[in-house]
Amino acid sequence: VIVENAANLRAGYERLENVKVVQTRVQHIRDTRASLEELEGPIREATTAFGLIRDRLPIEERIRLTRRLELLAGIIQRSEKDFATHPRQVQNLISAENTVKAILGEIDQAWQGYARAQTAGYWDLLGIVRRLPDLAPQSAALHQALVAMDPPSQAAPRGDARLRAFDDGLGRIRDRARAFSALPTPVLTFLTLVAQEQASLAHLTPEVLAWLDEHDYLSSFDVRFAGLV
Amino acid sequence: VAPAALGALERLLPLLIENRVPGRSSLPTPTEWRQELQAIKRRSPTAWQEVTDRLWQRVEPAALHKTLRASLNLARGGPRSPEQSGVFLDAATALDELEAFQADGWQLTGFDAKTDGWTVTWAQLADAWRILARFVPSGNAEAAGRLLEERGRLDRVMGTSDEETVVGAIGETLQTMSRYQKPNQVAGAGRLEIKQIAEARRRLRAVCSAAGRGDVVLSATLAVSKPTIDEVSATVAELTTFADFVSNELDAVEAELARIGVDDASERTEAELTGTAYRRILGAFPSAAPALTGEGRS
Numbered sequence: 457v458i459v460e461n462a463a464n465l466r467a468g469y470e471r472l473e474n475v476k477v478v479q480t481r482v483q484h485i486r487d488t489r490a491s492l493e494e495l496e497g498p499i500r501e502a503t504t505a506f507g508l509i510r511d512r513l514p515i516e517e518r519i520r521l522t523r524r525l526e527l528l529a530g531i532i533q534r535s536e537k538d539f540a541t542h543p544r545q546v547q548n549l550i551s552a553e554n555t556v557k558a559i560l561g562e563i564d565q566a567w568q569g570y571a572r573a574q575t576a577g578y579w580d581l582l583g584i585v586r587r588l589p590d591l592a593p594q595s596a597a598l599h600q601a602l603v604a605m606d607p608p609s610q611a612a613p614r615g616d617a618r619l620r621a622f623d624d625g626l627g628r629i630r631d632r633a634r635a636f637s638a639l640p641t642p643v644l645t646f647l648t649l650v651a652q653e654q655a656s657l658a659h660l661t662p663e664v665l666a667w668l669d670e671h672d673y674l675s676s677f678d679v680r681f682a683g684l685v
Numbered sequence: 686v687a688p689a690a691l692g693a694l695e696r697l698l699p700l701l702i703e704n705r706v707p708g709r710s711s712l713p714t715p716t717e718w719r720q721e722l723q724a725i726k727r728r729s730p731t732a733w734q735e736v737t738d739r740l741w742q743r744v745e746p747a748a749l750h751k752t753l754r755a756s757l758n759l760a761r762g763g764p765r766s767p768e769q770s771g772v773f774l775d776a777a778t779a780l781d782e783l784e785a786f787q788a789d790g791w792q793l794t795g796f797d798a799k800t801d802g803w804t805v806t807w808a809q810l811a812d813a814w815r816i817l818a819r820f821v822p823s824g825n826a827e828a829a830g831r832l833l834e835e836r837g838r839l840d841r842v843m844g845t846s847d848e849e850t851v852v853g854a855i856g857e858t859l860q861t862m863s864r865y866q867k868p869n870q871v872a873g874a875g876r877l878e879i880k881q882i883a884e885a886r887r888r889l890r891a892v893c894s895a896a897g898r899g900d901v902v903l904s905a906t907l908a909v910s911k912p913t914i915d916e917v918s919a920t921v922a923e924l925t926t927f928a929d930f931v932s933n934e935l936d937a938v939e940a941e942l943a944r945i946g947v948d949d950a951s952e953r954t955e956a957e958l959t960g961t962a963y964r965r966i967l968g969a970f971p972s973a974a975p976a977l978t979g980e981g982r983s
Contacts, residue, residue: 458842458854461928461932461935464935465931466857468935468938469862469867471942472865472942475942481952482951482955489955489959492962500969503970536963
């Protein structure tokens with residue numbers, strides 16, 4: 457009895473130990489899958505966003521973000537390889553999660569730079585034309601179109617709809633800006649320099665002066681000594 | 686029976702039988718033992734002195750029985766005739782008859798047919814029986830009962846296994862428990878030795894055998910000093926405790942295994958699901974990073 461029970465007990469201990477090892481391994485695998493499931497959303501977000509805006513970015517930015525995504529894919533590939541021998545990949549996947557979060561931030565930044573560059577010229581134009589009273593309705597329309605656009609801090613589009621909305625907004629801005637296309641280039645240059653407080657009397661050419669006089673804007677300008685506060 | 690021999694026998698038997706039975710409260714001290722034996726030897730013929738010396742040594746039940754028979758036969762006394770010595774007992778017959786005598790409730794009836802060739806008188810024989818019977822320890826039944834119980838326990842625990850197998854199983858089990866860091870209160874079983882268990886078994890077998898043969902043989906068997914009844918009990922208790930522990934622990938382990946109810950396929954399924962998740966995630970990359978170069982893997 458003692459011999460048989462002792463043998464059964466030893467076998468039971470071993471089975472229990474094996475079961476616990478298997479349980480631990482199963483739990484480790486589940487932990488890994490939970491981490492992967494948490495990671496999947498941000499990765500799809502990043503790859504989709506980058507896919508949408510990639511062609512609009514400067515080449516250097518495009519290469520840099522591509523490499524960042526390759527780095528992320530490399531982390532996950534290594535984790536997949538290690539998974540065969542080390543079922544708990546949570547730590548490696550946390551590293552991937554941190555990387556994808558950083559990449560998402562970089563994609564958003566790249567997008568914001570792009571978006572800002574797309575609208576910056578129109579904001580400058582608005583800064584000039586809004587000082588011209590007889591162009592007030594057009595200025596207001598441009599302003600409305602610019603404000604309706606995503607603010608520069610907005611994240612990169614994660615889907616086609618937002619990208620289309622951005623492009624539509626940009627189209628509206630372009631349409632509204634066309635109202636100012638009749639302005640002669642020297643006049644536009646002069647007004648731009650005035651807006652930047654960099655205009656001098658030399659910029660006030662006869663052509664510009666004539667245009668201002670024609671549109672009754674002469675009283676809108678002061679002349680001051682340069683360098684005086 | 687010669688008075689000197691009877692006197693020696695009368696003093697020797699209690700020392701041989703009663704004082705070797707563990708649990709008696711009136712054990713003589715070693716000094717008293719020596720003094721008593723010296724006194725017996727001084728009063729005894731040379732032959733009895735030799736017997737005393739031999740009996741003083743540790744003896745097995747069979748040896749003790751044999752010695753008792755020899756000691757009774759020695760009373761015939763060398764070249765002298767039984768008539769000259771006044772003593773003649775066929776010890777083997779005497780002990781056998783003593784058992785039968787006791788079984789009959791110490792009734793003298795029934796001896797007539799068995800006296801052929803005997804040179805002892807009824808009175809002498811009756812005296813001898815009386816002396817021997819007087820020293821049959823009253824605690825025999827109790828001690829034998831206890832040992833019979835111990836034998837039952839030992840048989841239940843050991844089953845048909847030999848000592849070596851049992852000791853091996855204990856050692857392996859303790860090692861396994863240690864390897865898996867299982868707490869236990871049976872480490873003492875690890876000190877059990879093959880010889881110790883074997884001696885306990887032999888002792889118990891001898892007592893059980895003697896128990897069917899009457900009180901004198903049983904007394905002689907119980908009188909063997911090693912291993913003592915307490916030592917035998919301790920050995921059996923150690924084995925029983927270990928066996929009970931193993932049995933309870935086995936129940937607990939089996940219950941634990943049943944509670945956990947592990948599905949062997951679960952690990953494979955989980956691994957497959959996780960592998961799919963990896964592939965799904967990596968599949969999300971090509972649209973954004975079509976050329977996964979080695980740079981990302983450095």
